Amino acid sequence: MKCDMPRDRQPDQAFSLVLASDEGDCAAREWMRANDLISIQDFAAMAGVSVRQVRRWHAAGQGPERVKRSRQKTYRRAHAEAWIEARNK
DSSP, rough: OOOOOOOSSSSHHHHHOOOOOSOOOOHHHHHHHTTEEEHHHHHHHHTTOOOOHHHHHTTOOOOOOOEETEEEEEEHHHHHHHHHHHHOO
């Protein structure tokens, strides 16, 4: 099974089109995990802070980029993990 991302699609669209192999050796599984969207609550838990603190960071222009989907504001898991790792160094 070929695991390349469709080059003519945006990542959000490609996300729903990717099918990973049963063996789990496909790069698509890692791509899908990295592009999971997480809530503000999940990000706060990952960072070990309150949701209120996450909102303060956002108001101050800090933190990973938000992804707005309808009314819900989310973060890409990979961006959140990278930001937390950089903050903890």
